[in-house]
Amino acid sequence: MVARKSSDKGSGGVALVAAVLVVLAGAGGAGGAALNSGAGGGGAAAAPVQSIGVRKWDAKRAARGGDAEGAMGHLGVGISKQAVKQELDCLENSFGQVRDFFAATPCTSLDRLLLAVGDQAGNAALVSVVWVTFPGRNQARQFDRVIDVAGSGDVKPLPGGVVGLPDVHFTAAHYWSEIKDTTITIAESEPATGHVEPDLLDAMTEVAAQLPRP
Known part of the structure; x- marks a missing residue:
């Protein structure tokens, strides 16, 4: 696994190309939770809240299990909708030096997931997860060194419209990646509506990066 990428990493764009797009209704999970605090809202008396670090440990374990x-x-948040898209064209769905890398070293698969995470109060965030697979570990490590550089470009996340939220500009302020064998997982989060605490965005991003490829 690699360490977290720089928060001033190059931002991602949004684009769609012809491919199968599946939009799934989420089960809402803890949909009543307030995104701006990471704890239950609604004014009811709440039990003592665990620290974000403790909750993140359990969250990452669940994510690794899919x-x-x-x-x-x-x-303390819930998924309202999610969309997944599987394709092969990494070159078309990237920009900057990242795109230049794909021009010389094509990927073997590209999977993109977008989660709409929100609460009943209207606070919502978008969480993007991208899995890029290469023919071998050496190419994956080389790509990791490129995408780790601030301003080097990105693989474009899916747009917010596919999950019913406004499109946002992914700034990489909340960014995490993992490398396993020949696959690199890239996760990013951005607030979409209402208010979302930066610490929660960071936690959602790190946790989402643990999800296995669809």
Whole structure:
């Protein structure tokens, strides 16, 4: 696994190309939780809240098992919708030096996931997860060194419209990546509506990066 990428990493764009797009209704999980605090809202008396670090530990374990809703539930938020897109064209769906890398070193698969995470109060965030797979580990490590550089470009996240939220500009302020074998996982989060605490955005991003490829 690699360390977290720089928060001033180059920002991502949004684009769609012809491919199968699946939009799934989420189960809402802890949909009543307030995104601006990471704890239950609604004015009711609440039990003592665990620190974000403790909750993140359980959330990452759930994410590694492929349970996205359970993972976000541990952070006190719920998934309202999600969209996944599987394709092969990394060159078309990237920009900057990252795109230049794909021109010389094509990927073997590209999977993109977008989660709409929100609460009943209207606070919502977008969490993007991208999996890029290469023919071998050496190419994956080389790509990791490129995408780790601030301003080097990005693989474009899916646009917010596919999950019913406004499009946002992914700034990489909340960014995490993991490398395993020949696949690199890139996760980013941005607030969409209302108010979302930066610490919660960071936690959602780190947790989402643990999800296995669809």
